Amino acid sequence: MIENASPVVLALFGGGITFAFTALGAGLVFFFVSEIKPKLLATMYGFAGGVMTAASFWSLLAPSIELSENTNLPNWLIPVGGFLFGAFFIWVLDKSLPHMHIVNGHEETEGAKVKLSKSILLFLAITLHNIPEGLAVGVTFGAFSIGDSGVSFNAALALALGIGLQNFPEGAAVSLPLKSTGVSKSKSFLLGAISGIVEPIAAVIGAIAVTKLTLILPIALSFSAGAMIYVVIEELVPEAVAEEHNHFGVFGFIFGFAIMMVLDVALG
Numbered sequence: 001m002i003e004n005a006s007p008v009v010l011a012l013f014g015g016g017i018t019f020a021f022t023a024l025g026a027g028l029v030f031f032f033v034s035e036i037k038p039k040l041l042a043t044m045y046g047f048a049g050g051v052m053t054a055a056s057f058w059s060l061l062a063p064s065i066e067l068s069e070n071t072n073l074p075n076w077l078i079p080v081g082g083f084l085f086g087a088f089f090i091w092v093l094d095k096s097l098p099h100m101h102i103v104n105g106h107e108e109t110e111g112a113k114v115k116l117s118k119s120i121l122l123f124l125a126i127t128l129h130n131i132p133e134g135l136a137v138g139v140t141f142g143a144f145s146i147g148d149s150g151v152s153f154n155a156a157l158a159l160a161l162g163i164g165l166q167n168f169p170e171g172a173a174v175s176l177p178l179k180s181t182g183v184s185k186s187k188s189f190l191l192g193a194i195s196g197i198v199e200p201i202a203a204v205i206g207a208i209a210v211t212k213l214t215l216i217l218p219i220a221l222s223f224s225a226g227a228m229i230y231v232v233i234e235e236l237v238p239e240a241v242a243e244e245h246n247h248f249g250v251f252g253f254i255f256g257f258a259i260m261m262v263l264d265v266a267l268g
Helices: 007-030 038-068 077-096 118-146 153-180 185-194 198-212 214-240 243-267
Strands: 099-103 106-110
Touching: 007 118, 007 153, 007 185, 007 198, 038 077, 038 118, 038 153, 038 214, 038 243, 077 118, 077 214, 118 153, 118 185, 118 198, 118 214, 153 185, 153 243, 198 214, 214 243
Parallel strands: none
Antiparallel strands: 099 106
8 A cells, every 4th residue: 555655655646646736737728718817816826825824734833843842842943943944945945046927917037037938937936836845745744654753644645635736726827828928738738737846856855854864854844834834925825816806815715725624634
């Protein structure tokens, strides 16, 4: 059974789930004749933000706090430190890695100033967001493989499924804008799908790290949470509540949060 597999195989399994959802989302480029309507796009971004926020607590911060109770330090110190470091790490990447967002038809380039095509910049934007998600999946599956970590296989699976669900709109967020700029459907799909390939890679890195250095597990869990919350606040929430469609994004967020909560409680 998959539960008895090595940490690397488990990480690839979880990362493969999230990657598959990204590819499915990118596949929308073959069915939509134009960009996704703003109301639906706001809902999708809100949903993604809600899933990531719920996952950050139930799947990452809660077990980090529980594990920290077994140390001689205050049980809040390690989770808070890891959380802050994770957010700072993604902030550094966000400011360093060149990438582009297309929000309401407006192109916004961030990071280092380099001459790259729009398709590559959009690809890098989603890739940047997928790094903390992949790490989170790998860390949780790695935590399960250690045993006595408070993380069950079902809890790790719930996280992978939840992140996979919110990856669906992220895949579309790459492929559809690319198509609208004149890129072919096939190339748009390919770039949208490949933007998720970093997740299995990051998952393997996360799993190896926590299994080789078990003492860092509570830090790694909270680090992943901080990284994901940074992405939620810096990217997903602003796009979800942009302009007059903000209530669609708000209810998308609430629904996404509820879905992830159900997954974690039911499976965990």
